[in-house]
Amino acid sequence: MTQFEQYFTQRREEHLAELKELLQIPSISALSDHKHDIRHAAEWIAAALQSIGMSKVEVMQTKGNPVVYAEWLGAKDKPTALIYGHYDVQPVDPLHLWTTPPFEPAIRDGKLYARGSSDDKGQTFMHIKALQAFMQTTGTLPVNVKFCIEGEEEIGSPHLEEFVETHKELLQADVLVISDTTMYERGRPAICYGLRGLCALQIDVKAAKGDLHSGIYGGGVPNSIHALVELLASMHDGNGRVTVEGFYDQVKPLTEEEREAFQALGYDDVKAAAELGLQELFGEAGYSTLERMWARPTLEINGIYGGFQGEGTKTVIPSEAHAKITCRLVSEQNPDDILDRLEAHIRKHTPKGVTINVTRQDKGRPFVTPYDHPLIQAAARAYEKGYGVTPVFTRMGGSVPIVETFGRLLHVPVVLMGFGLPDENFHAPDEHFHLENFDKGLLTICHYWEEISNLK
Template structure:
């Protein structure tokens, strides 16, 4: 990135922030039907913004839910194409009384921009638009070809985007996909997330008698569904924290030596993490570090369990039914479909006598990883380091981004997760904010990256 581009960003900083204020002021809450028009308004805002910077073929594509905004610039003959993905919808703002300023009235305090969507993901998506504007205004051309796919349903699980991607895979075809919807490890520590875990889950419903029973009259004569459920749930792990479902680990790919070294180089403080979480001890699969357990090892967790009397005091009943919700975080090369079949087989094998068990499936998402040494990943690392002047950290994410697996499976392009948020910025919570330090350095990093990527591919 040359000084001309950097000067353009600095000279137009206030104008860019005021434009971002306009986008953040739109309450585009995709989960609430009352805000359908606001979501549509945000889609139109993004489309107009793409047109203003010089993107072509800008189109608002309707779906069964909220629309997808597309735009492109394809005049870098013979050069690779980048697809930039982001989202313009936001989370609900409840509880409203915990906000220090109105969530849709953007406000800067202590060099932090407060508003719903400031970090997740309007602010980061906006940075991509303005970074390309800066290059076009300074150079009158771009080093690569670019496409945008900005959706309005990410915060409700992107239910309609997989079909859109499948139906428009030629339109969206690219050599690299770049997403800025993740976080750096901490302030001043740029981070590339090169993989995320997948997801598979189900609900277990245990049915006993045809109604609740008096525990004095029937206790000891029929199986208690809660007891049966606890017995079944206990069968999922052994004393070493390992999942005991047959075949669960069969397809797990081991870490490379380079990845292990990269994690050691982070010098993660497990004791500090324990203190921050307020737990007496960290826990997990024996033989692995905390980072390995939360990033690159699969898990099985009970997310909810309920049944019987829930009020104050005691009610001496044997409940007629009990329920549990289970999710598994999956890692490459695990297949969610296979994992679900293995869970079903385990439940059937360990089903307690005297009760009936039924299963309801949740949504599934495949894990994803871009090879650690891929040129697009390494170019991103160099771009971060050039701007932040510190080494880039390479991590995997413990959470799941189902749309990533869709983009991978349909478009077959490497995905680079270049986040500029911070874990402390309250996305999904009251007082969401975005550090303007990363707003500034983030756009410089993106501009630098496009030129690094041009040299690397």
């Protein structure tokens, strides 16, 4: 047993008790009622960083929620790593679907259940404890480290880009390390080298000045829901391809090497469909499921509502109808350009007799980095030591917009070392974190710092 294995084994219960303490703080960034909890979580993180020996720790206010910054720069002539994470969490509704209360951490079947256990308090906490292990076993760190832990990731990091732009010199590093992604599957670690971007909008359709009686007016006036459905149907063809003009113009095709690597992962469409309760999967024709989910753009209708939705029947022609849409973006797609194209499509295909208003919402750019970079290959070796298997290189269908921001503003390679699993219910009831990945992840992080300290 190595010194780190012994250290983490002896202190496991102590570390889990500390993590539970952090998880008890309901730091929900989307709800203004939790502003006090946001501040509490930031101060908790700052105190934890202070306690492990960081030479500088500061809770830095933004125009929104605070950023926790910390640094230790005592490793002369060694690389400097910037560690990013977030202490805010998603709302917990529907509350009745939680087996145990979301902010009362509970361990069941080797899993830690609580909101934020996987996304992202648990994984951020692991970085703090890995560095503490070095400090308490060797008295120093093998690399220089900086922390940037924010409190607005779950609401799109609206103030972090300005923070990074303002503090570029303070945040400058040789590598950015983020643990806010997932492994490919249990026992199969993954290094993510690509994330899809995002843009979102809401469509509001207005017909008559109010709901109308369908017997009196039916057949003679426009129906807002009919118009909305017609408009939404115009956005895809029967093969799953988005029909918005120019939507794919900036999409770079996957290389044959990448397509072969995706194929080698052995994704089982039939098994995946069964696990999701589907008869079969569906997506853009001509691409595998992994290609569709990781490297192709999408346009999804996330919600549609209007008219009478109560029990029974109400014979009205609805005055208003609404839809929420998000697009996942890849390659060089620009969120603002895609939103412009969507609005042009909406104007062109607006049915007669209704007016439409479009409200733009969240957006973030896609991110792809070369996975042959030495600092990323060092992560592969660290995973091999921590898990005993060779990790796979993957893209991820989700979006972490700030990753692209950091890469663009700081000109730094980004290493996405996630330890969560895809089925851990982040953003949903009964979010949990497999403790085997807590244990192996701590060792993997320690191996990574040793690996990059030896790079020339």
